[in-house]
Amino acid sequence: MRVIVSGGGTGGHIYPALSLIKEIKKQHKDAEVLYIGTDNGLESELVPRENIPFKTITITGFRRKLSLENVKTVLRFINGTKKVKKIIKEFKPDVVVGTGGYVCGPVVYAAAKLRVPTLIHEQNSVPGLTNKFLSRYVDKIAISFEQSKAFFPEKKVVYTGNPRASEVIDTNGEQGRASVGLQDGKRTVLIVGGSRGARPINDAFLEVLKEAKTRDYQFLYVTGQVHYDKVMEEVKKQGNPSNVIIRPFIHNMPEVLAGVDLIVARAGATTLAEITALGLPSILIPSPYVTNNHQEKNARALSSRGAALVRLENEMSGKQLLTDIDEIFTENRLNNMKEASKELGMPNAATDVYHTLQTIAKKR
Structure with missing residues (x-):
């Protein structure tokens, strides 16, 4: 052929x-x-x-x-x-x-x-x-x-x-967690703004970095290479909570995705394909800077089926983000979102x- x-x-x-x-x-x-x-x-x-x-x-x-x-x-x-x-x-x-x-x-x-x-x-x-x-x-x-x-x-x-x-199905989530230093047995939130990062997502999480320390779940926070140095300057002022792991970029993202419980991300088509294949619940913050506003439309396709929660940039704040994560991590909500996400996966x-x-x- x-x-x-x-x-x-x-x-x-x-x-x-x-x-x-x-x-x-x-x-x-x-x-x-x-x-x-x-x-x-x-x-x-x-x-x-x-x-x-x-x-x-x-x-x-x-x-x-x-x-x-x-x-x-x-x-x-x-x-x-x-x-x-x-x-x-x-x-x-x-x-x-x-x-x-x-x-x-x-x-x-x-x-x-x-x-x-x-x-x-x-x-x-x-x-x-x-x-x-x-x-x-x-x-x-x-x-x-x-x-x-x-x-x-x-x-x-x-x-x-x-x-x-199809790329994420056979990946090893345990290896993914270990590769970035995540603890086993703890619920995990991945916060990522795409390969280059997203400043509004970074700003929201930095607002509540100290409060994140009080949660019994852990965070993997991927800043994007472009934003990493500025983010770390702010982290040094506030302190880095022990349950927050910060990385500029993740090279083995399919493995890492297979090892987390919830993702906060943009709504690019590749990301959505990966997370629905894994049955991963999500909080989606669509980029408003794309043609035909297609990321919001992508995201709404998931939220309309109960697989994701959509927050537009103008609705997003650190407090709102933590509130959303807390609510999703109630047992029934998380499991229902997992099932809905898996039903959409191909x-x-x-x-x-x-x-x-x-x-x-x-x-x-």
Whole structure:
């Protein structure tokens, strides 16, 4: 099996692609995969690290206002499509997969025009511009939230979930706890604002750092590398409670997630895929700085089913955060949220996406 995969810009597009590639290679040991990205996106760091052949094109996204930059984007799209067509003719893929980001536009479009079977994967409840555009040309559209069905041609849609969910299922929670110094036998809250951290979440927790010491549960507080030094300056003033472990970044996040009882986080699609696969309750604080406010819509999809509590940034304070955690840690509430989260989880998502692309590849 020969597959071209494209996805770029953010980890939310790249990690599902990498999870799918792992599944492809698990199913086909002799599978050949080529990844097409940009040379300035996060994929240029993550993909080569996994020893996956990697080629690049130059592409940018459209501005929402008319500008000269949009004209340049159209030219880059045309040139990118020409380059991808050449790559496709040389590589001869059985199927081409796009997982989002601007780079997928010319890659998947070129494949469709060359009559190569195509599939796109949408991680969010509200799709981005690129996937909306590509939906007219592709053979199948795999979605992670039922709510996103409404944005695509109904006959093309397959509800698979996010392939990233499959990454956390077989992880060892005990090893995850031990790796960051968490105590066994204590309920644990993970507070994290994403790979770069989130200042509003940091500020809220620092407000109640001293009060956190009085709780009989423990905290793993991940500040984000960018914010770590400033956070530690404040921690030195207040003191670091023995039940609060502070880290700038967690490299083995799937393992750690499997070892905690509750997470306070943003509402990115990858995070939600992981926590529902594990049946993990959550307090979600959606980022308001994303396109179409999609994080809040992602979060509401969980809260409407009882799997999460949603707090907008303007509702969040340290006192509110501790109150919410205390209330969730009552026995019935925690267990009910676990069950609701598990019902939403799709741990076989990578396999389901693989079977979908295998089906369309056979039609060639």
